[in-house]
Amino acid sequence: MAERHRDDVRPGPLEPYRAIFASRVRSQLAYRTSFVFDLLNSVSFGLLEYLEIYLIFHNVAILGGLDRAESLLVFALARSAFTLADLIAGPLDGIPQHVRAGTVDVLLLRPLPVLAQFVLGDVNLRRLGRLALYAVVMAWALGEVPIAWTPAKVALVPVTLIGGAAIFAAVFVVAGAGQFRLLDGGEFANGFTYGGGYVASFSGQVLPAPVRAFFTAVVPATFTGYLPTLVLLDRDGPAGLPAWLGWFTLPVGVIALAVALLLWRDGLRHYQGGGG
């Protein structure tokens, strides 16, 4: 009875998204061995990033005003946010290939937003392996650093992760929008996406002031790890970067996403076909 009833009803507005997402998940889980290798591969790159910090602190005690555990908290917050964004919006990296292959035309013909199709069309489940690693690092770091916990600070951790993911997702969307014009220059975007992700995972104090300003005001990378960590630790920021900004990761993320969506529309309007 329920089965028959279902056939009569038009699918809900979210049904196409669910169908695309589910098909992507199924396709990635279809080849179990390959997927396990992909997960391990993802973890090994996370380990590589961790080792970079481990090796620096094998030689020095303080980096940019933070000790090892504090630095690992910045690292875990920023990298988790970046990887969450990459999990969702990472496929936007491949826009030049889509333009060349002419598959953007197909996406434009479907009655769904192009951005949603890009985003859902290539969800990378293997990134989950790296997220698990960051979760372990974050749990360890949170236990290790001296934080005077308040309810607001407890709430700040998950809110920062969501806001940070929104910030990096916005960076991916803006970079993706730019690729409609750049194509062969698609790697320009890497400087902002991966470069921003890299800068975010270290103390913002190490950066020269103009670079720090850029990665706070233009690409808001310091909001994803460094500034919230300063708030948690009740520390002051370096000159020109007040620590209280660390409370505002989520609003910054929302604004960044809104700006990114506007730029995306503009970028898509410049799409002129693959020339095929």
Added chain:
Amino acid sequence: MTSALWAYARAGFHRYATYRMATAAGAFTNTVFGMARAAILSSAITTSAVTAAGGRVGGYTAAEVVTYAWVGQALIAPVHVFQWTELADRVRTGDIAVDLARPVDLQLSLLAADLGRAAYSLLPRALPPMIVAALTFDLALPGTPLPYLFGLVSTVLAVTISFACRFVVNLAAFWLVEVRGVVGTYVAVSNLLCGLLVPVSWFPPWLDLVARMTPFPSMLQAPLDLITGRAVGPHALTVLATQAAWVAITVILGRVVLAWATRKLVVQGG
């Protein structure tokens, strides 16, 4: 044979010279990472109380580690420390059968093409980051020509080792359907051990021992040490000799594995 290889090298050069925008974009990304890495590593030295060791960490002053970070960014495109699956893709699609039927050695022809690629990428990928570096940081570069000459020879050897290793890893495609995991793991391990993240002299003893048993320090740390004048005189020659030994080992390994793999190859159709 030699003229055929020369043609491959020229083709490798021109193939990448076509994409100027991509080259500029790559140089931009190298510059962003150079800026970040130089800032992080120099800050590690200047802010930590290491005056006991003359302001050095692992043998590096702040200016030296900045130079290391920037020259490293300048070299990673020519040496190609990234993912490379061209050969594996040809194995997967079966195009490798055509390659093997050609009257020119597979490994040497691909090596020639890769050296051509490296020759093209050297100046446009290395100069922009180095110019930004010179404008924004105090660099510790030698003022005499010899270190740069040694550095150039060392870079050619480094590209050769890098190619020979990528060649072997790609041959895994003869046994595996999907080599992405293998190639990715190789990139992670080699990036760590070649001295891209921190100088090899910053490694704890156990990791230093592991690194020495691999060709990876010869892929990046070696040319870095020669260009920046850390390795001079007899030490410089030792570094070059070590690299030459790794060239021999990795190239021979590639030939052995290829011979083994082709015995397994069954070409369908025809």
